[in-house]
Amino acid sequence: MNLNQENTTVGFIGLGAMGAGMAGCLLRKGWRVHVYMRRPEVQAAFIYAGAHAHDSAADLGRACDAVVLSLPNADAVETVLFGEKGLAQELKPGTYVIDTSTIAAASAQEFGKRLAARDVSFLDAPVSGGQEGAAAGTLACMVGGDAVQVEACRGLLSAFSQNIFHVGPSGAGQTVKACNQVAVAGAMLGVADALALARAQGVDPDVMRDVLLQGTARSVPLEKHAPRIIQENFEPGFRARLMRKDLRLALDAARAADTSLAAAPVAERLLDAMCEQDRGDWDWCGLALEVGKPGDGARES
C-alpha cells in the first residue's frame, strides 16, 4: 500500500539544518507530522506549526506509520533505532523507516536487516541539494531498497524531493551519494588548481573562469564556488567538516573493498588542514586556500 496523507502519520527525528526544512515541507504540504528531538526550543517551533511532539523516539514510534530520520551519523541512527527508548522496539509491523542521513552503505544494510527481522522496512535515502533545497522541497533523493517499498514511499519523499532516484538495493542510495561527493570533490580540486595556477602566473582569475566556463572544464564548482574562492567568501553553504565526513565514508567503503581512489584522499587531506585551522565550519570550497601554498612541492617525484 502506498503511503499517502490519509493513511499515514509521519514521524520525523532529527530537526537540524536539513531535517527542519524537510519536516517543514511535510507540514506545509498537509502531512500529519510527529516529531521528537532533544532540543526543546526547536520542538516548540514545530508544535506551533502543527506537529505533535513526543518525549522519546519509542513514544513517537508507537504513533507513526512511517518515520523519517535526518541524523548526523550512523551512531546517532543506531541510538535512535536501537538505543534506550529507541524506535525499533515500538514500531508496528509494516512500518517504514526512511533514513535521509548520509551514513555508510554497510551501516544502512545492517540496519535494514535488523529491522526486517521485525517486519519493518528500512530505506536508505540520502539527499543532496543543501539547506536551501531542504527548505524549498527541491532535494535530490537517492534511494536504496526494495522497488515496491521505494514506490510506496515515493509520495512521502516527494514532499521534500524534486527528484527521487531508486538506484538499487539496500545501501545503493548511500553508495550513489558517496559517488556524488567524490566526483564533486575532484572537480573542486581541479578548480582549486586552476585558480592557484592563474594566481601564480599573474592571470586574472575571473577572466580565466569566464573562458573555462565555455569549454570542457565547465563544472558546478567552477560556476558556483570559484567566485566565492576568488572573493574569499567562505560562509557556508556546505561545511568543510561535513564534506570531510562524507569523503571519509567514501574512503572507508573503498578501503573495505580494497579499492584505491585518486581525488578523494587529496580532498580529505585538504579538508583535514582546514579543520586543524578551525575552519571546519567554513564552506568546504575553502580547501582552495590550501592549494598553491609554497613548499609543498608542486610535483610529486
Added chain:
Amino acid sequence: MNLNQENTTVGFIGLGAMGAGMAGCLLRKGWRVHVYMRRPEVQAAFIYAGAHAHDSAADLGRACDAVVLSLPNADAVETVLFGEKGLAQELKPGTYVIDTSTIAAASAQEFGKRLAARDVSFLDAPVSGGQEGAAAGTLACMVGGDAVQVEACRGLLSAFSQNIFHVGPSGAGQTVKACNQVAVAGAMLGVADALALARAQGVDPDVMRDVLLQGTARSVPLEKHAPRIIQENFEPGFRARLMRKDLRLALDAARAADTSLAAAPVAERLLDAMCEQDRGDWDWCGLALEVGKPGDGARES
C-alpha cells in the same frame, strides 16, 4: 592594420592532427595559404587544396604576412623560428606569428621578446576543442599578447575558432590553457573515483552516472567520458601522452612559482602509469582504469 583576406598571405607550419584541420579551415574560407612541412605526403594534399608549398620555414617566411604555428612542443617552435633556415631571419617587420601550440607560458614570453627585437609580433594562442573542432573551425582560442595586435588577428583566428578570448599579455593564453587542463583533469579524477566506488559497491555505473548528471557533480568528463570508461572504449579523442605533456607544463609552471597543485600531480601519475603500459595513445580517460586498483591503499595516512 587588421589582417584580412585581401592584405594577408598566411603561412601555416605544423600540419598534424590539429594543424591540418585549422589550415583546411583557412583554405575553405578563402585565405591565401602557404605551407611548409617535412612530410611530403601531407603537403601534397594541401597543394591539391590550393596551398602554396615551400622547401623551408625561411622560404615560407619571405612570402607571408602572418604565420600560424601548430607544433608539438617548445623545442619544435624554437627550431622553426630560430633554427637553420628558420622563420625569424626572413620575416618582414610588421609580420605576425600566431602560435597555437600548447607550450609553457615562459617559452611564449621568451619567443615574443626575441621576435619583438625584429619588429615581429608573437601571440600565444593555444586552442581547445580537439581534432573535430579544428576540422570544423569551432575551436576555442585563448590568446595572450598586446590588445591591438590580438584585434588585428581576430579575423584570421576566427577562420578556425568559434570563440576567441583575449586573456592578458604575452603568455596568458598558455596559462589559461594550462588552467583548463588542470581543471578538467580534476573533474576526470572525480569521475574515475565515482566509477571505482560504484564498481566496488556493486552499483550499476550507468544508473549512478544518470543520477550524478542531475546534480552538483555534473561535468564534461561525467557526460562525455564516463560512458566510454564504462564501455572500456579508449580510442582517442585526446591522447594520454598529450594530456600528460599538458599537465607537465602546468606542473612545471607551478613549481617554478613555488606553488603546489592538488589534482594535477595525481592525474600526471596515473597518465605516467598508462604510458608505461603502452597506453599513451589511448584516450586520456583511460586513466580511470588506474583508479580502484587494489593494494594502493584507498586512504593516505
